[in-house]
Amino acid sequence: MTSIENAAVSSVVAGQLTLLDLLALTDVGPDRYRATAVFDEPEALYGGQVAAQALLAAGSAVAPDRQPHSLHGYYLRGGSAARPTDFHVERDRDGRSFSVRRVVATQDDAVIFTLTASFHRQEPGQDRVDTDGPLVPPAEDLPVGRLPRLFSVESRVPPQPFPGAVWPTRFWARCTIPLPATPLVQACALTYLSDISSGLLAWDDDEAATGPSLDHALWFHRPARMDEWVLVDLVPRTIAGGRGWYDGGIRTADGALAVTIAQEALFRFGRRPPGWNS
Template identity: 60%
Template sequence: MRVVTQTTTGAPTILDLFALDEVEPDLYRANTVFDEEFPLYGGQVAAQALRAAGLTVPDGRSPHSLHGYYLRGGDSGRPTDFRVDRDRDGRSYSARRVVALQDDTVIFTMSCSFHVEEHGKDVDVTDVSEVPAPEAPGSMPRLFSMEGTLPPAPYPDAEWPTRFWARCVASLPDDPLIHACVLTYLSDISTGLAPLHDETSGSGSSLDHAIWFHRPIRLDEWVLMDLVPQSVARGRGFYTGTIRTADGTLGATLTQEALFRPRAASVFYR
C-alpha cells in the first residue's frame, strides 16, 4: 500500500492529497496521512470525494455542483476510503454519490454532478467592487501548497477573515477536475459566520457544504474568496460566499451551515 506521510517525505503537497489509489472498481483510498491536532480538515475530505467521483465520469465532463454533509470528525493520521455510486450518466450530465469512510465508519457523504462543456449566453449580474491586488502573501494555516493575503474587508473586526486572496503554489496540470478540487479544498477554510461571533457564542463544526462551479478558473492563479454571514438560529449558522479570479470572473458560489452555540467545549461538536 502506498502511504505518503509527513514524517517520511516532509509536508505533503496538495497533489499528494488527490493521488487516490483504486482499491477496486469505484472504491478509492487516500493514503496521504499526517499528524495534526485538529480533526481532519473538511475541505480536504470534500475535495478528495470530488476527485474520487470525477475519476468515474466520462471524459470531457467537469464538476458543476456538489452538496456534502459532515457526519463525524475524521483523523488526518489515517487513510480515508471513498465509495462512489454511479447514479446516472446522461447525454450532458453525470450524477454521483460518494461516501467517505475511516475504519468502515462513515465520516462524510456527498452528492455531486458533472456536465459537458456547453457554449451560450454568459452573464454575471453582480456588481463587483474594487479590491486591491494581493500583496505580501504568506502561507495559509492548515492548507498545503497554498498562499494567501488579506485585502481590506467588510468585517475588519471579525474573529476570522471573511475576504482573502489565495493561490496554489504547486504546479497544477491543465485538468479542470484538479482545479475544481483545489477550489473545494480552499472553500472550507475560515467561516463567514465570524462577524456574528461575540463573547458568548460562536460557530463550530461544519454541518453541510455546497458549491456551484459556474466557470472554469485556475487555482494556481490568484482568486478572491469573499464570505457573507446570512443567518443564525436554532443552534446553526448559515453563510454564503463567492470565489472570483483577479479580473472579477465568478468561478464558484458556495454556501455552508455550521453549528453556532454558546462558547464552551460543546461548540465544536455535534
C-alpha cells in the same frame, strides 16, 4: 500527471506534503479509492480535504468530457488526518449531458462524509452575472498572509468587510505549486480551499461562536486555476436554532465569478475558536 495516482503515499511527514499528495488516490477496486497521505494534526480532519478527495473520486468515475458543476456534502463525523480515508462511488445516473455520482467517505468503517456531485458536458450559452466583485487591491500589492492548515497555498489579505472577525472572510489565495490544467483537478483544488474560513465568523462574539461544518455546497460556474490568484469572499446570512448559514464566492483575478459557496455550520453559545489573529 493524472488526477489519480496508483501509488500509496503513506505516513508522509506533514512538512513535505503538497496539495498534489493529498489529491493522489489509490485505486483499490471498482469505483473504490483510498487517500493514503496521512499526517499528525491536533484538529479533526479538515473538511476541505475530504470534500476535495471525494470530488476527485467521483470525477474519476465520469467521462472526461464532463466537468463538475455542483457538489453537496454532509459532514457526519470528525475524521482524522492520521488515518487513510476510503471512498466508495455510486454511479447514480449518466444522461446525455449530465452525470451524477454519490460518494461515501469512511475511516475504520465509520462514515465521516457523504457527497453528491453532478457533472456536465460543457455547452455554449449566455454569460451573465448580476453583481461585480468587491473592489480590493490586487494580491501582488498586499503583504503575505497566512492560511492555516492548508498545504501548498499562500494568501494575501485585503481590507476586511468585517474587521472584528477572528479570521479573514475576504482573502486572496493561490496554490504555490503547478497544478494539472484538467478541470477536475482545478475544481478539486478550489474545493480544498473553499472550507478554510467562514462568513459566520463575522457574527462571533463573547457569548456564541461558529463551530464545525454541517453541510457544504459548491457551484462551479466558470473556469478558474488555483495556481493563479483567486479571491474568496464570504458573507453571513442567518443564525437560528444553534446553526448558522453563509454564502459567498470565489472569483478570478479579473473578477469573474468562478464558484458559489454555501455552508451551514453549528453556531452555539461558547468560547470563540482560535484563529488567524490569535
